[in-house]
Each structure stands twice: as structure tokens, then as C-alpha cells.
Amino acid sequence: MCISLIVAGYKLSIPFFQINSKLSQTPLVPLNVNSEASQPVNLNVYPEGGLRAWLVAAGTAGVLFCTLGYSNSFGVFQAYYIRNQLRDYDPDDIAWIGAIQVFLVFALGIIGGPVFDRYGAWVIKPAAVVYIVSVMLTASCAAYWQFILVQGILSGVSNSLLMFPAMAATPQYFHKRRGAAMGLAIAGSSLGAIIFPIVLSQLLERVGFAWAVRTCGFIMTPILAFSALTVKARLPPRKSRLFIWTAFKSARYTLLTAGVFFMFMGMFVPLFYLPSYGIFRGMDATMAFYLIALINASSIPGRILPGMLGDRFGSINSLLTAGLFTAIVIFCWPMATTTAAIIVYSLGFGITSGAIISAGSVVFTHCAPEPRDIGTYMGMGIAFAAIAVLVGPPINGALLQRYGGYDQVSVFSGVMCASGVVLAFLAKFNTEEGIWGRV
Template identity: 35%
Template sequence: MSSPASTPAPAPSQVYGITPMRPETAYVFDSEPPTRVNSPAPSSPTSLRKSPVSSCNLSLSGATPVPSRPLSMIDSFESLEGPTRVGSPEGSIYGEKTLSKGGAFDKLGEEVDQLERCGDEEKGLEGAGAVTTETTPAEIAQDDFPEGGTRAYLALLGSTLVLLCTFGLSNSYGVFLQHYKQHQLKDYTNSDISWIGSLHLFLTFSSAFYSGILFDKGWFRYQLAIGSVGWLVGIFALSFAKTYWQILLCQSVCMGLSLGLMFSPCLSILGTYFRRKRAFVVGVAASGTAVGAVIFPVLLGQLFEKRGFPTAIRAAGFLMLALLLVANLTIRPRKVLTRSATDLDSVPKPPLKTVLLRIVRDPAAWIVMLGVFGVYTSCFIPLFYIVSFARQYSSNAALATYSLSIINALAFFSRIGSGLIADRCGVFNTAIPLAIAVGVLTFGMIGATSTAGLAIFMVLFGIAQGGWISVSAALFMSLTNDVNELGLRSGIGFFFVALATLIGSPIAGALLVATNGSYVAALCFGGSMAVAGVVLLCFGRRYQVRRKSSQRV
């Protein structure tokens, strides 16, 4: 092709009836027989930058418009394919195709208009070779979530096993509390013994903030492995513990920090595989907690009496060893394709400080996290004291022994069911009624002083608290559309859960001591905190409705 300096731009009549757009711009085409260009899809428009008359001209041929001069930077790669995964983009449109001369067209009205809109006169030759395929945010959102597949469901299985081993035991602390009161820690008050379980949960949820940051940086495999080893070290060391401080270090510090390192990433990794079914799969994973909280109270309750504390703890430890090994082999992190990998003109991923400031300045995030704090303060009080409450008011000894197992057995079904409902009706629309039920039932426990009343309370509270714990994790994830923020937002949210678990049960225990063993003040405190949390969640829902312009939030 001749350069613009030696060959003047053809007159409008020479280009098959195409009139020039501007006097200073010309598009030169060779005079071969007309060849029609395949127009790009509407969702992926192909743009060509125009060049002034004094710069190099463009030659169009075949199905894809390409600059006539060599591409800078891009042509040094054979392709620009993303990571091998479901939803990866096709190979780059920049191949090593050679351009044949020619290309005159009979209908170029729309193409020329598009060229005119995308031109950049100020950049001149610097932008002459930019041919991009744009990907809309909607396409990125759809492509980035496979919504299933072998790796996705193996990750779901592994996450469920992790929560079964860890939080299943944590939610069985009522059995430990009752045993400690009668054996190792019989000289300590209920409030003192409650600090062991509360500190365990506080360290678990508070360390989720840092584990969320590590997860976003791609350290999941190491988090899961180190967390599993630390948890097993803690559980086997607990079998040798005899004093208050030994139990506190093993069960609260070692096991709490180890669980905090891996539980939040195990939920966040599901968010990288699923979007439409996210609440459901998180509920399925959370149901592992309910299964563990059914198994461990029965297992430990029987072995404590027949074989003693050390043997019971070691038996549970070997069971956890096998299940955590399976989890480490089945969960595989998935590299998420960000916009910078699909859009050549996109900006790089923002630094952690920028993302953190965006979350801190989001009023909806604060309101939701404070609301979750209030409900969780109430939620763990009945779980910690249901065994001792049942022994005091129920004439059926078996009901007291299996009280935690009954609650968590019902929680298993509600955790899965609440996820299904949340996917259809919205996370907030599901979480708020469950939070109301938790508050009402915490107040209602005051009147459950008969065997029949206590059994009804266990069934209803198991459904309410199981569904709430399942959906509450999805509340944090629903506040962002960026998968790169899932770990950080979940970590910050669980830090508020940590504060709730730290103060809730010890305050209830102190109220028990102050009222000579009466549960009225402790349960009124828990119910009131749940009501306050519900009010804040309603305000958070209002913010979310405004953002999405939909009542389905």
C-alpha cells in the first residue's frame, strides 16, 4: 500500500459512493472486488482508530479489520488466552494472519460511522494500532462463575468436611461446659468456664479478617494445610490438659486461631465457583457444622462417662484427622479471571488500602455488620447453656443429654433450606425473618421450663439459628459484585461476629451468677440484642434495595 504522502486520498466517488466524514481524515482501500466484513457481535464491538492523512493508512481485508502496521507489544505474544478454566475467553483475535491487499466495500456506512466515533486525533500514531475486543461487565459476571463442575462440587465437599470437624465441635461446647463444671474446673464459675468457649470463637472469627486478606492474595492452600495441622495439634494437646490455663491455651488459643485461618476461606472459595447458587452452596457447607454438632455431643457425652476425657478427645481427634485429610485433597483454589485479563484497556487491580477504604466508607456495610453483631450475641447464649438449662428444668435426663444434638439436627435441614430460599427471595429477605425468630425464641426460652415446652423450643430454635448462621455469611458477600473482595468483606464481617461471641456468653454467665442461677436476665439480654440487630438489618436492606432498584435483595 502506498503511503499518504505519495498517493492522495481518493475522492468520495471513487470509494463506491461513500462520502467522506471529515476533510482531514481519509480511509484508503484498494480497488479489488467488494468483500464484505463480518460485523462483530454487539456485545464485543471491534474498534479501529483513525489516522490523519499524513499518517499511515489502513488496509481492510477478510473478516477482521486489522492495522496495516505491526502491532506494538501485542504481536509479541502468540495469543492472549486467559487461565484454563470454565468461562475463559477465546484466544486473541490477533493471530499471525497476513493481510492480502484489497478490500473495497459496497456497504460501509455503519463501519465508517463506528470508525469515526472511535477515532482519536490527539493521539495520532500512538493509538493507530489499537484494535480491542471489549467485554461488558455482564459478560464478565456470567463467565467468571462456572456454577458447577467436578472441581466446584469437590470444593463444596471439602468445605463441608472442614466445617463438620471444626465448627461442629465448637457448637458442642455445651457438653464441654457441663463436663468441666463437674470435673476439671468444678471450682470455677459458669462465667469463668464460658470464657474458654467465648475466647475460642472470638479468636476464630477475629482472625478471619487476616485470613480473608491472605485468601484474596492466593494463599488458600497454605491456609488450609496450616490450619488443619494447628487444629489437630490443639485437639490432641487438649486430651492431656488438666488445669484451667492448659485448657484455655489448647481449646481457645491454638484451636481458635487454627480454625480462623481456614474457615472463612473455605466459605469464600465457594463464592468463586458459584454466583446464582451462592447462598445455597454456602448453606450446604454450613450444614456440615450441624452434622458435626450432632455427632460430637453424642460421641463425647458417651465416651466422657465410659472411657474418660482423654480417650474421648483422642477418638474425636482421629476422626478429624481422616476428614481433614480428605478436605485438603479435594479443595482446589480457582484462579478468577479479573477484568484486567479480559479488557486490554482496563486498570490494574486496586491495592488493599483502596479496597479497605471503599468498604469502610460504605454505610450499608457498617449497618449490616452491626446488625449481625446483635443477632449473634443472642444466638450463642442458648447454645452454650441449653444442657445445664435442660438438666435444671426437665425431668427427662435423655432430653438434657441430647439437647444439643436435637438442635443441630434440625439446623442441618434449615441451613440447606434457607440457602434455597435466599437464592430465590434474596439474602436479606431470608435473613431478617430468621433473625426475628432467634430473638423471639431467646425470650421464649424463659418459659420453656417443662419437658414438652423445652422439646418444642429445641425444635424451633434449631431451625431458626441454623438458618440464620447459614445465611449470615452470604449477607457479607451480597454487598459486593467483585469476587476479589469476597475474602476481605467476609473477614471484616466475621470480626464483628467474633466480638459478639466474646461478650455474649460471659455476660450471660455473669448475669446467672448475679441472679443466683436464674436464666431470666441472661435470656432477656440476649433477646434484646437480637431485636436491636434486626432493626439494623432492616436499615441495611433498605440501602441494598436502593442500590439494586429491586425488592429481591
Template identity: 35%
Template sequence: MALQHATSSGSLWDEKALEASAYDSSQNLTQETHDRELGSQNKETEANVFPRGGREDEKALEASNYYSSQNLTQETLDLELGSQNKETEANIFPEGEAEAEADLERNGAAPNSTPVSGGIDPADFPDGGFEAWLVVLGGWLCLFCSFGWVNCIGVFQDYYQTQPLNQYSSSAVSWIPSMEVFVMFLGGPVFGKLFDNYGPRYLLLFGSILHVFGLMMTSLSTQYYQFFLAQGVVSALGASAIFYPAMSCVGQWFFKNRAAAFGIMASGSSLGGVIFPIMVTKLIPRIGFPWTMRAAAFMILGMMAVANFTVKARLAPKPKPLAMKEFVRPLREPAYALICAGAFMFFFGTFLPFNFVILQAQSNGMSTNLSNYLLAIQNGASVFGRILPGFIADRVGRFNVMIATSAFSAIIVLGLWLPSSSNAPIIVFCALYGFSSGAFVSLAPSLIAQISPIREIGVRTGTFFFCVALAGLTGSPIGGALLTQDNGNFLYLQIFCGVTMVAGTIFFVASRSVQCGFKLKVI
């Protein structure tokens, strides 16, 4: 009996010991599982505190420290980080007033491929490819037909002054080509805003029809007011509606190679400036002025038919109401305002060599046959001036190259054109000036795009060229008045041309200094 009791007591003790052992084992397993879960959470926390990326690394670290101090859960931290990521994505293409602030360091701020502070990532731009280069081709055709036509205005200055309008003074005749330049650039703010709202399609169609119609009406003109309205206003307005969509579209497709793309496109204006003067001077004696103008109009019609199908925007337009503050606001930015001031002063003199070099050469004894090729020489050299500085600018800085070419233009006007009185120096001047002044057309839009939000490129480019238009309107008449004041001598005109270019260069230097001082820097 005692033995049975002892055995029973031992069994009871063994069962209790076994239960205690099982309990301890389960506790150990629970602790190990708990430790593993804590370790996993710690690893996740470390991964979230130090994520990959640039600026978001710092944001995540600050968020992690903050929420850890507040003893909040990891889930809350993850939600906060996700919210920050969505905000970052939303800032890539901000809207309205916030867009200008968010893009303070703007699209194209430096010629490299690193993301730009403010949300614009250069990787978002195709920067090449069939579609992008097709837009450049269409833009080339647009500039051939618009700016290229305007580049041959010196031929009409000479023809009108010696043939149908010979009873008018040089200053009076010069208002026709000056009005053509003025109206083409004057449309900038309106056509730039229309491009931002609706894209290039309808603008190009409207411009193509109006440009051709104006030239057809010019072919029927015999009186001063008819030439003035048909060529100086109607045709120029059509050229303006062609010019701005092309300039604005290319900026949306390129970032790192933007100046080079603009240069290739702008070479169309140079080649147009070579072909149109030769075409006009050769055809007028053979088929007469009316059919010469019609031939040019048909040529432009065919080229614009191709351009209408190849020029297109990369970003879908977002219509917004027209507000004057959109045009005025950029002028409050020192860098932008100084660029506009520099272009205004530089453009006072830009077209004077194009308008008056033929008359100046003939007054110094150059034959009519040879002098008719001077514009072709200028525009032929500007083909290289449009392209080469653009490629260089993408590597050494667009502002740097703009300043160098502007200064060189002023130097050769004052140092070469002013003292020249024989054929050789005049021809050399035309070649050098064509190259240096050609860089202005290709580099100026890339400067504007470099310091502007991408969705405001159209309106800002338009405002810039509106400032240029004011100088283009008055530059040639002032030159004609100085020519009359100097009794037919070109000294006053040449000095005025050179001094305004020096002033323009100084403003470009000031715009650069606002951004980076006088440091040797790629900008």
C-alpha cells in the same frame, strides 16, 4: 473522389460515435459500481450503528452519530468500537482501587442470571458441575471439623464446670468456649487476605495441623490456663484457618445458586454439632476425657485429609500487599456496615442457648441423660436450617430470608424459651431455635458475597466475621455474669439474648432499606 471523401468522413464519424458510446458505457458501469459500493458501505454502517447486545448498542449508536457529524471514515469508527470492547472486557476483573468502583453493582446483586452492571457476568460462574460440587463437599468437611466442633462448646461448659474446673464460676469457665468462638472468627481478616493472595492450599494444611495439635494438647490439660490456651486459642486458630478458605472458595463457583450451595456446605457444621456432642458425652464415661479428645482429633485429621484435596479456588490468586484500608474501606459502605452491625448484635445472643440450655434444663428438673441430647437436637434441626432457607433465599431474596429467620429466632427466645420450665417446651425450643439460628451461618456469607466484588470476597468475609468475633467473645461471659447476678436464675440471660437478636434484626432491615427501600422486592 467526392464519394471516397464522403465514405472516409462517414467512417471517421462512426469511429467517434463508437468511442463516445464506449465512454458512456464505461461511465455508467463506473457509476453503478460506485453506487453498489456506497450501498455496501451504508449497510455496513447500519450494521455497526445497530449491533447486537445491550449496553454496547447504545455505545455504538452514540459513537456512530458522533463520528458521522465529524465526517470521519467508517474505519475510524470500527477502531473506536473495538477499543470500547476491549475496555469492557478489561472491566470484568478490574484491579486495585478501580475494582471497587467498577463493581458498584456487585457480583450477586440479584438472584438471576442476567449480566450484572459493573462487568460481572453470571454466565462466567459454573453454578454446578462435578468440580464445583466437589468444592462444596470439601467445604462441608471443613465446616464439620471447624464450626461443627465449636457448636458443641455447650458440652464442655457443662463438663468443665462440674468436673476439672468446678472451683471456678460459670462466668470464668465460659471464657474458654467464648475464646474459642472469638479466635475462630478473629482470624477472618488475616486468613481472608491470605486466601485472596495465595489461595486455600497452604491455609488448609496449616489449619488442619494446628487444629489437631490443639485438641491433642487439650487431652493433656488439667489446669484452667492449659484448657484456655490449648482449646480456646490453638485449636480455635486452626479451626479459623480451615473455616475461611472453605467459605471463600464456594462463592467463586456459584452465582444463581450461591445461597443454596452455602447452605449445603454449612449443613456440615450442623451435623458436626450433632455428632460431636453425642460422641463426647458417650465416650468420656467409657474411655475418659483425654482419649475422648484424641479420638475427636483423629477423626478431624482423617476428614481434613480429604478436604485438603477437594477445596480449591476457581480464580488464580493475585498477591497484593496487605493494607489496612482494605479492611476499613468496606465499612464505609452503608449496606455492608449495617450487615456487620446486625451480625454483631445478633451474635451477642446466638451462642447463649447453645452454651446454657443444658444447665437451664437441668435446673428445671430435666435428667442429665436427656439434657445431654439438647445440643444434638439443636444442631440436628440446624441441618435443615442451613439448607432450606438457602434454597428459598435464591428465589425470594437473601436479605428477605435473613430478616425473617432472625426475627423468628428472637420471637422464640422471648416467647418460648423464657417462660419454659418443663421438658417439652425446652425440647421444642431447641428444635425451632436450631432451625432458625442455623440459617444465619449459611446466609450471612451469601449476603457479603452479594454486595462485594468477587476478588474481595475473602477479605470482606474476614472483616465481617471479625465483627462477629467481638460479640462471640463477650456474649457468653456476659450471660454467665447475668446468671450469677440473678442468683442462678436464667431470666436476665434469656432477656439479654432475645433483645440483642431483636436489635440485630433491625440492623438487617436497615441494610436492606439502604439498597431498595421498603419495597416488596427480591433482594
């Protein structure tokens, strides 16, 4: 036997014999909400699957394919610009283009995540249009300042407003299987970072820079159209403040943010410089461009499996393991001196570093006190960590310019990544499970 209560515009249906216990436990959700999720829902009950949930995950994968997948291909642009349009500029100057782009992708999560929590996934549609325009405009750039404005700033801003609403939508449908779902969705970025470097490496010398980049834009258009139709919010928006600064009162959240910051400082450098390193070691330029595709091909299992293992053994444990192995691999960078060794190195780096993106996103979602705060917690955490992406590659470009080799780059990046591991480990002291717990 059930009864329905209407209280101040809220509806609550509960078994009669459980009225006393459930009234204090079940969140009240408005009946009429101007959002994509117009039906009353229980905030603490997750579908954990179903057609709509997996369509949202697929749509998120599509967004990440076009956004982070394309941004992670900047190593191809770095190597091409050094030899062509921007050959009069130093490597660290050119690295600023990609650094600004990737920084804005992650940093503006501080807006993209909260906007999703407040207003839903509608922001994806206009952001997708602006992003496609930015890619097409990049094809017409020739001067350094044009690349900074278009490929760096415009692409980075629109990229972020696409990526974070999509990434915040998927965790609303999964809890126990969140790591697996997020890993599968984030693997879309790895697939994109396989396809786009191959497309660019095949077309840059054949049809020229402009049409090579435009082809990437044509590939993105139908995929983003699909994502704009499938990514939907499950929960009604929260009506409270846009940002939740009290999140940083949590030592766990703050330490995880700092830990991901230092891991980002180290892990993004090979993505920028491995093609240049290959050419430095005598590798054919076309083959060197393929290194980014190899890294991201191997990062697919690196992004899916840690998410699944994180569901079983804990997302922080997954992040710690990924960061530790990535630091070790970065320290070994200068030891890869032949073409075969560099290829094997790229595959190993892809497996370990791919897990940082996957686990680093999931750890923030588990810090949110309720699911309607997930986008904000994820966006703010990754936004502050993204400062590392802005400064890391140019610092290493300066080291490369000064010393003329990659030993110093390897040591600096490896130490940064290892420092992130220590901070993430300290975060476990501030969990109920403790340092040895599955958290």
C-alpha cells in the same frame, strides 16, 4: 470469527464483530499466575455447578464439620467442666474458654479471608495439622489456664485459618446458586455439631475425658485430609492490599456487619447454656448433653432452606426472617420447664438460629464488588461481628451467677438479637432494590 490479543501479558479472545463492545467489559486476567487457578478465567462467569465446584462445596462442608461443628459443641464441655475439672470456677469463668474459641474462629476471618484472596487455599493444609494438634492437646489439659491456651486460643486460631479460606472458595464457583451452595456447605457444621456431642456424651462417662476428646480428633483427621485435597481457588489471586478498609464506607456493608454482631450476641447464648439449663430444670445430665445435638440436627434444614430461599427472595430478607424468629424463640426460653418442652424448644431454636449463620455469611459475599474480594469482605464482616461472641456468653454467665435463673439471660439475648434485625432492615435502605426489594 475470533481474534486473540496479547496485551501486556494478558490474553483476550473475542469475536471479531464484538471487539469494540467487549474490550471495555471483559476483565483481563494474567496468563501466568502462581496460583491454583493457572488458566485464564472470566471473573464474571461462574460454573454454577460441575464436579469440581461441588467437590469444593463438599470440602468446605468437611472443614465446617470439623471446625464450627466442634466449636458449637462447647455446651457439652461447659456442662462437663462445671461438674468435673473446673468445678471450683463460676459458669462465666468457664464460658470464657468457649467464648474465646468461637470469637477467634470468627474474628480471625479478618486474616483468613484476605489470605485466601491473596494466596489461595494452600493455608488449609498447615492449619489442619495445627488444629488436630490442638484437639489432641485439649485431651491432656487439666488446669483452667491450659484450657484457655489450648481449647480457647490455639484451637480458635487454627480453626479460623481453616474455615474462612474454605468458605471463601465456594462462592467463587456459584453466583445465582450461591445461597444454596453455601447453605449445603455450612450444613456440614450442623452435622458436626450433631456427631461430636453424641460422641462426647457417650464416651465422657465410659472412657473418660482424654479419650473422648482424642476420639473426636481421630474422626476429624480423614475428613480434613479430604478437604485439603478438594478445596481449591477458581480465580487467580488479587495482588492489591491485604485488607479493603474502604468496604466500611458502604452503609449497606457496615449496617449488615452491625446487624450480624447483635444477632451473634443473642443466638450463641443458648448453644452455651442449654445443657446447663436442662440440668437446672432436673433433666438427666446425659440427656442434657444431647440437647446440643438436637439443636444442630434441626439446624440442618435451617441452614440449607434459607440459602435456597435467599437465592430467590434475597439474602438480606433471609437474614431478617431468621433473626426475627430467633429473637422470638429466645424470649420464650424460660417457658420451657419440662424435659419434653426443653427438647421441643431446642429443635425450634436450631431451625431458626441455623439460618443466621447461613444467611449471615452470604450477605457479605454480595457486598463484594468483584469475586476476588469475596474472602476479604466475608472475613472482615464476620470478624467484627465476632466480638459479640466473645462478650455475649460471659455477660450471660454473670447474669446467671447474680440472679440464679434464666429469665434475665433470655431477655438480654432476645433484645440483642432483635436489635440485629432492625439494623439489617436499615441496610435495605442502602440497596438499589429498596426496603421492599428481593435483596
